Amino acid sequence: MASVLTVKAVEAAKPNGQNRVEKPDAALPGLYLVVQPTGARSWALRYRREGKPAKLTIGPVLDRRDDDPPEALAIGQPHTLIEARKAARSALQALAEGKDPAGTLRARQAAAKAHPDRDLIEQLGANFIDRYCKPRNRRWEEVERQFKSEINPKWGKKRAQDIGKRDVLDLLDAIVDRGSPVTANRVFATLRRFFGWLIERDVLKASPCAGVKKPTAEQSRNRMLIDDEIRLFWEAASSFDYPFGPMWRLLLLTGQRREEVSGMVRKELALEGDKPLWTIPASRAKNGIAHAVPLSPVAVHIIKALPRIGKAGFVFTTTGEAHVTGYSRSKARLDASMLRLLQEDADDPKSAKLVGWTLHDLRRTMASGMARLGINLPVIEKVLNHTSGSFGGIVSVYQHHDFAEEKRRALDAWASFVTSLVDDKPAANVLEMKAVAK
Known part of the structure; x- marks a missing residue:
């Protein structure tokens, strides 16, 4: 008579040395613990389909699982007693729905054999x-x-x-x-x-990410470069050859996102005339809204000095076929260059340190700098292409002013402020900059 299998009974199951032994589980009729003469143990489900006996091999026996059990295991993987019962119930449910569990498994195995790279x-x-x-x-x-x-x-x-x-x-x-x-x-x-x-797509039954928490708790950053750091950044970036040096400087001058600047193409630019403009198409803007960025004279000068490589029109490229990547390596070299410049100016070079910053902090630096210059928050948000904040909710429905002229004055004022720092002019002359921005 069948008895209910327990974890201890499964662990204690031994071969008889000659024949295969099958121990039925009274808790789930049809489920068997199979012990081979060699001592190898596995789980099997025996059932009848269309009046004929059939068998589904669930997988090897796993006595205990040290980590958290997954939501589902693929047939063929090691199963504990509880997991084998769960797999058997799923197979019996499929059988009740008119499916053949063993036949489905054979079909998948045949497909995997015919297309070995399919599930890589x-x-x-x-x-x-x-x-x-x-x-x-x-x-x-x-x-x-x-x-x-x-x-x-x-x-x-x-x-x-x-x-x-x-x-x-x-x-x-x-x-x-x-x-x-x-x-x-x-x-x-x-x-x-x-x-x-x-x-x-029915490739998996459960995600291996189930139960996994986000590796690191992120905190909102408030880092921005102070005036002396802006000066160091500009000098260090100026020593870099194309494409990274000019790209870093445009990040600071325009305040746009890294991928938007690095992916700039020439058809997005209108550099001639008295109102040069860079239009980021909706397909490249993070929020999916096309964004017009007025270009300051300094930004136009940088762009016009760049070489033309390839026919795809990328402004920042080394191959001519795709925009530049490899930001982390170049950023590390930029940090090293800024640190050298800082040490050269320090009374005690060994004590000179550069506090960590990211490329996205340039965007925050520009926004904070504009606020220092007295530029209104709605204008700054339009420069950044933000759709929340001042322009969230019902305001976005009724407010359609494009702030084109206000954005141009703001970006021109910011570029003038940056160049005043670099040229060692009175960088803190905020009153004068406010007049430019209004």
Whole structure:
């Protein structure tokens, strides 16, 4: 007579040395603990379909699981007693719906054998970018970069079904340990969307990200460069050759986002006349709204001095076929150059230190600098292409003034302020700048 299997009974199950032993589980009729003469143990579900006996091998026996159990396990992976019962119930439910659990498994195995690369992370990742990210996410290139630099080097040749929660934790921990906690957060967000998409497409039954928390708690930044740091930044950036040196300076002068500046193309520019303009199309703007950026004389001078490479029209490129990337390496060199300049001016070079900052802090520096110059907040928000704040809610419905002239005066005033710092002119002459901005 069958008895209810327990964890201790499963652990104590021994081979008889000659024949295979099958121990039924009275708690779930049809589920068996199979013990081979060699001592190997596995789970099997026996059932009848169309009057004929059938068998589904669930997977090897796992006595205990040290980490948190996943929501679902693929057939063929090790299962504990509780997990084997859960898998058996799912198979019996499929049988009740007219499906053959063993036949479905054989079909999947045949498909995997016929297309061995079909479920590899690198292949699924490429499909995810093409089918999901590109139609929905204007920043799909960042997702592609994450797969190429962070995910594929570790998992590219692995099947999605073989990735577990521990693999996710190991990947994120390695990114945090190398000093990139924010990158770990971004990769985690991508993985959650990716594995969720695989569930929708019936590649996975459960996400290995289930139960995983965001690696790092991010805090809102308020870092901005002070006047002396702006001067150091400008001098250091001026010593960089194309494309990064000019690009860094335009980041500060325009206050636009890194990807928007680095992806600038010449057809977006109207440099001639007395009102030069850069129009960022909706497809490249983060908020999906086309954005007109008046260009100061200093910005126009920088852009006109740039070389023309390739036929694609990218302003900042080394290949002519794509805009420049590799920001982190260039930013590290920029920091080193700023530190050298700081040490040269310091009374005690060894004590000179540069507080960490990011490229996005240039955007905040410009916004704060404009406020110092007396420029009104709504104008600053229009320069930044913000749709919340002063222009959120019902205001966005009724307010359609484009602030074109106000933005031009503000950006011209900011450029004048920056150049006054660089040229060692009275940088704190805010009253004079206020007159320019109004």
